Amino acid sequence: MDENIPLNISDFFVAGINYKKTDAETRGQFAINNDQYNIILEMAAAKNIESLFILSTxxxxxxxxxxxxxxxxxxxxxxxxxxxxxxxxxxAYIKNGVSAVEHLFNVGAGIDSQILGDYEIIGQLKKAVKFSMDRGFINCFMERLFNCVLQASKTIKNSTELSSGSVSVSFAAVQYIKRALVPSDTHKILVIGIGKMGSSTCKNIVDYLSGSQVTLINRTEEKAAGLAAELGMNYAPVEELTDYISSSEIILVATNASAPIVLKEHLVNKGDKLIIDLSIPYNVEPGCEELTNVTLVNVDELSKMRDDNLQKRQAEMPKAKAIIESHISVFLTWHQMRQTAPALKAVKTRLSDIYVQHFAETQVNSGKCSLNNAEGKIQRVVNDMAGKMKIKNECGCHYLEAINEFILAVAN
Incomplete structure (x- = not known):
């Protein structure tokens, strides 16, 4: 894509589904993993769609x-x-132009999250954009927009209480465990999958469930070993998954598999289990919840937990929205300037040509205007044109007006 070509903001779209109109099972039907993401980008290139990213959480x-x-x-x-x-x-909801821009700001700030103020969403957004950027699918508009979203999110986190306390799905999972179980120093916890969600869950376990015996299992064993060493946990190879499912009383599933990895046969007559499935699509086999020894919780159920800080966070919404409006204004100003830059450059070149062709020799010889003064007058006329175009983008009218103003300025 030629980055010098101004982009029409009305051609920028977002189309999506979220928790507001769909349950976790339905959302699972539209979840995208990295392999699928890569295929979509390859297909996009073939269809001449050159800039996109996918956020799947x-x-x-x-x-x-x-x-x-x-x-x-x-x-x-x-x-x-x-x-x-x-x-x-x-x-789905579909937005374009400024509405799509505003939606992305709200998502990045956690305003549109199932748990208000969710601080994990910005990390998920970073990962999604980086995946597309590394493959050449983020143009200058989207890169600038994403950076503005990051700045707004950071400002909101640092200057409001929208994310007061620990606000995330992984935090809600650990709090559910804490409320559901009798206090004990001997809980045996298994965490399956240590991507972004799994790693965050492990850190919350350290903070809020100290004394538990935690084992990590991940498809890449080296990654599990590294996090286990960092947090003082145990790890095991994926080949021992069935044994650890049998022996653990709490199982947190945060994998990104295309099919369930915790099966009903793993749980039959294996003692009481609390299983929290943080995966979309579900990675716990349907029907496991029918077992009398199993309590199965998914992300939608976690979001319904009593939230002691919710009212406090809701009170911060006006501040957060004001910050977002300010950053949107900055972004749209940048976009408008980028759109008008070619026209302003053309006017500046044309005015320079007019001066050289019709005024330069007589003006300099008469002492009325030096070359430096002429350049200054040209720039003032161009700046004035830029200001008028910000108010009303009528390039042709302002172009003629700028030429007339310059001729008058030089002649006088």
Whole structure:
């Protein structure tokens, strides 16, 4: 993509589904893993869609990008989902232009999260954008927008109480465990999967469930070993997963597998189990909750927990929204300046040509205007034109006006 070509903001779309209209099972049908993400980007290039990224978390799947229509993006996304495009369109929200920009700011700030003020979403957003950027699918508009979203999120976190306390799905999971179980120093906890969600869950376990015996199992054993050493936990190879499922009383599943990895057969007659499935799609086999010895909780149920800090965080919403509005204004100003830059450059070049062709020799010889003064007058006229275009973008009218103003300025 030629980065010098101004982009029309109305061609920027977001299409997505989230927890507001879908349950976790439905969202799982539209979850995207990295392999699927990569295929979508390859297909996008073939369709001349050159800038997009996909945010797929436990409470949303969204595709952002530049296209002729949102349907172009949705059709790409749904080539890799078990859910159909027809179902997605029925449940989806679609925004474009400034509305899409505002939506991304709200998502990045945790305002649109299932748990208000969720601080994990910004890390998930960083990961999603980086994946696309590393493959050349983030243009200058989206890079600048994402950086502004990061700045707004940081300002909100540092200057408001929107994320007061620990606010995240992983924190809610650990708090659920803490409330559900009789205090004990001998809880045997198994954490399966230590990506972003799993790692955060482990750190919350250290902070709020000290004394528990925690074992980590991950597809990449070296990664499990590293985190276990950092946090003072145990780890085991994935080949021993069945044994550890049997012996653990609390199981946290934070994997990103395409099919369940905790099966009903693993749990039958294996003692009481509390299983928290943080995965989308579910990575605990359907029907496990029917076992009398199993309590199974998913992300939607976690979001319904009593939240002692919710009222306090809700009171911070006006401050957070004001910060977002300020950063959106800065971004839109940058975008408008980028759109007008070619026209302003053309005017500056044309005014320089007019001066050289019609005024330079007589003005300099008469002492009325030096070359430096002429350049200063040209720049003042261009700056004035830029100011007028910010108010009303009528390039042709301002172009003629700028030439007239310059001619008068030089002649006088």
């Amino acid at each position: 436990c409470n949303r799947t969204e595709i952002y990008g530049f296209a002729d229509s949102a349907d172009d993006l949705v059709s790409l996304l749904c080539t890799q989902t078990t859910g159909t495009q027809q179902v997605f369109n029925k449940l």
